[in-house]
Amino acid sequence: QVQLVESGGGSVQAGGSLRLSCAASGYPYSRVCMGWFRQVPGKEREGVASLYTGNTFYADSVKGRFTISQDNAKNTVYLQMNSLKPEDTAMYYCAAGPFYFCLTELGLKGPNYNYWGQGTQVTVSS
Numbered sequence: 001q002v003q004l005v006e007s008g009g010g011s012v013q014a015g016g017s018l019r020l021s022c023a024a025s026g027y028p029y030s031r032v033c034m035g036w037f038r039q040v041p042g043k044e045r046e047g048v049a050s051l052y053t054g055n056t057f058y059a060d061s062v063k064g065r066f067t068i069s070q071d072n073a074k075n076t077v078y079l080q081m082n083s084l085k086p087e088d089t090a091m092y093y094c095a096a097g098p099f100y101f102c103l104t105e106l107g108l109k110g111p112n113y114n115y116w117g118q119g120t121q122v123t124v125s126s
Contacts, residue, residue, distance in 0.1 A: 002026040002115040004094050009120030012084055016124070020079040022094030022117060033102035034077045036068060037110055038090035038122075048092070049079060050107025052099045057107050062088075084124045091119040 008020040020036070035050040049068035050057045056068055067080040077094060095113035106112055 004117035006094050006117040006120040009122045011123040014126050016084050017082045022077040024075050031099035033097045033099045035095045036079045037093045040090045045110050047108030050102045052102030055102050057105050086124045086126045089124050091121050093119045
């Protein structure tokens with residue numbers, strides 16, 4: 001059974017940093033696309049970053065500020081978030097899906113993912 005467990009969310013002032021973690025297990029795929037998404041109540045889910053081996057894609061709104069990475073030994077994917085802005089406030093989710101979506105910007109599209117974590121809240125105050 002696939003399990004994705006996010007952690008690392010919290011409250012921070014604008015300009016601060018947070019690192020989100022996603023511990024993953026039980027992949028049904030031999031190669032996996034990992035993504036981070038965020039959602040604010042009443043708004044559409046937004047793809048933030050995706051990763052498969054050396055391929056990464058980022059939403060324009062976070063380029064230069066967020067970095068997605070992984071530790072294969074720990075089966076964990078990270079999202080380092082720097083220079084946080086109030087508009088980054090959202091529930092953040094990690095997701096897993098077939099690797100080939102991460103070879104293009106399709107990795108930022110939620111419907112391409114099959115498995116989702118429960119989310120971790122990030123709140124940025126001004």
